[in-house]
Amino acid sequence: MLTILWRRLGESFLQSRVAVLDTWFSHTLALDYNRYQKTKKKSTFVWHSLIKNYIRGVVPTRSARMAWYTDIDTVYVPLNWGKGHWVAAAIDLRLGHVFILDPLIIKNDKRKLPRHMKPIVEMLPIAIKEIVKKESLTCPVPKVFSYERVIDVYQNDRTGDCGPLTVKFIELHAQGLGLDGLTDETVDEMRMRFAVDVYDEFVVSLRG
Template identity: 55%
Template sequence: MLTTELRRYKASKKKSGFAWNNIIKNYVLGNVHNRSTNLAWYKDVDTVYLPMNWGKRHWVALVIRLRKGNIFVLDPLIINTPPKKVPHLMRPVIDLLPVIVKEFVDPALVDCPLPHVFSLERLPNVYQNDRTGDCGPLAVKFIELHALKVMPDSLTEDLVDKLRMSYAVDVYQEFVVPLTN
């Protein structure tokens, strides 16, 4: 979504008052469908987790620490993407995040300075899986583990095999079983 927004934003002649996608605006403001409470960035939320697809072929997990103004990339297959390509792939997030924060976060309601720039760091010590097809589920697992304060380097091949099976069972129960009833 941010990639599409970056193209639209750059093409826009009038940057102030840009017509942002409502999903982005609502997430920043905490107005998320099916969530019982409104949790706004900075006021209630310090860390944002996002899965991100690079080039329609590889998933990574992003840990955005709002107050510190930094973004960590948790990549389950670092050798798949050379370091020099990472800034280009991250451009939509790096370029738009400060603009989105400035547009939707009221500094008067926040007890810290809002960052004008977000730094980027690709964390090297995360589990690496050289099998193809696991990067999406692993990116989601990295988010879960990081949120629980468990570093993603604690995964093993055996645990990843169990994770794959668990996801397969979940998908089967969610989508296939209802079709047979």
Template identity: 45%
Template sequence: MLSLLARRFGDALVQGRAAILDSWFALNLCDLYPRFKKSKTKSEWAWNSKIRDYVRGIVPGRFMRQAWFSDVDTLYAPFHMSGGHWVALVIDLKDWTIAVLDPNEGAETAKQMDLLMKPLLVLLPFIIKALVPEAHLVNHQVPREFVYDSLPEILQCEYEDDIGPLVAKFIELHFQGINHDTIPEDDFVENVRMRFAVDIFEEFVEPLRV
């Protein structure tokens, strides 16, 4: 679904200085965090090649190469919280913030959300300082941590099978500047899932014949 969006809206993303990451990005940061937290030489941490590629703008399945800060100010990424709970993240590299678009706000408590978001809030500044060329950070004061907030009035869904496609749709709506209060609720989620299925087949397998 994310590769489909990157292909379909590639020019608009480039013009808007935005890039779509994949689910591996946030997952990898969460996996690294326990070891990173114990390290006594955090500023010298050896970031793996995948994370280095992300910062350079190389994302598997994407044709565009958009490096952080030089080409991109906003990063979109899905984030698996727990169980069937996914959210969409909007990472602002200018404001050092992460906006969370959550289709199931009752799935985690505020304390659980803080714990789940902590790896991204802590690791992103270290990644930026270590991997973004200094020339691109001259006018930026990298903070100790990012901050996050959940955006209000996000369309809600309790069915786990629908949340993945809905999160991808949230990313599409956000970078197009479409508010959720304009979404017709009747059958919207089901239609999103079916539309993605058809579009992915046509894009990556073969066009459907009428």
């Protein structure tokens, strides 16, 4: 779904200095977090090549370079919380702040947020300082990124909708559109559209 979204709106996103990354970015950070915690001197931490490439703007299936700070100011990534719930994160690089777009806020109360957000908010500032060229950093990078969960977001308590909604939230938020105008009926239509698009793109073309 994210690949299709980028193929459809990627050029527009790039003009707005926006990048949309796939699940591998946040997944890799989460997998490396324990190793990161055990590293006493963070500047010596050995970053996964995928993380280095994504920050430098070398992203699989993307034709354009998307180097952070040089080309990109806002990065959207899907986050999987507890292996059962998807949310979108909008990372404002200039502010050092993460906006969480959650389609079911009651699924995780705010006491759980620090644990979920640690890999992003703790590792990214160090990664940026180590990987981004110093001449590209025209604003200070905080020691830890701040974050907040956006409240004015459509809420959906049906099982199985959080994945497609995460993609839809990225699409709408990246274009400066509201996230509170969706309804259960429009979500049903959205899911069907995603299913048709994915089948057409990756299984059998429906155009011929």
